Amino acid sequence: MTDSVIVRAFHGERHDHSGCIQDALAVAERVCAERGVRLTKLRRRVLELVWQSHRPQKAYDLLDLLRDENQRAAPPTVYRALEFLHDEGLIHRIESLNAFIGCGDPTQPHGGQFLICRHCGAIAELSDSQINELMDAKAAELGFQVRRRTVELEGECPDCSGRSGAGT
Numbered sequence: 001m002t003d004s005v006i007v008r009a010f011h012g013e014r015h016d017h018s019g020c021i022q023d024a025l026a027v028a029e030r031v032c033a034e035r036g037v038r039l040t041k042l043r044r045r046v047l048e049l050v051w052q053s054h055r056p057q058k059a060y061d062l063l064d065l066l067r068d069e070n071q072r073a074a075p076p077t078v079y080r081a082l083e084f085l086h087d088e089g090l091i092h093r094i095e096s097l098n099a100f101i102g103c104g105d106p107t108q109p110h111g112g113q114f115l116i117c118r119h120c121g122a123i124a125e126l127s128d129s130q131i132n133e134l135m136d137a138k139a140a141e142l143g144f145q146v147r148r149r150t151v152e153l154e155g156e157c158p159d160c161s162g163r164s165g166a167g168t
């Protein structure tokens with residue numbers, strides 16, 4: 001397969017993140033229009049907040065931010081918006097952190113593999129079918145059928161490993 005394996009790389013601290021947010025929102029609008037589902041104002045805003053950085057966002061933090069700007073953002077409304085974004089593959093749930101991260105390429109459904117920096121919290125995403133096939137094959141040897149794959153690796157991103165290598 002030749003499709004790209006890196007859905008989202010580590011960007012480093014000094015990139016222009018407003019570009020990431022704009023791209024993510026533009027792709028979300030296109031994907032929703034193609035699928036005939038509605039990216040309401042609230043859903044769009046929640047997605048924008050999930051994308052506020054490359055770190056995962058917890059639902060209750062998003063709720064706090066929305067409350068600050070709109071008193072009517074009741075928890076069920078926000079949870080439903082997150083559910084919608086998750087169902088459409090626009091965000092992923094990071095199970096080990098119970099938090100959400102924006103998907104780098106929501107045009108096709110995929111179960112990602114996530115690299116989580118233990119220092120700065122940045123997350124990169126891979127979608128490598130070889131990894132999935134290998135896991136499925138190993139599971140099948142045990143007569144196990146895989147229904148959901150959660151691959152979350154913890155470590156150090158290039159920024160942070162460079163820093164600790166410099167002795168700071």
Ligand SMILES: [Zn+2]
Binds near residue numbers: 020
């Ligand atoms: Zn960015």
Ligand SMILES: [Zn+2]
Binds near residue numbers: 007110112125
């Ligand atoms: Zn993804």
Ligand SMILES: [Zn+2]
Binds near residue numbers: 118119156157160161
């Ligand atoms: Zn880091």
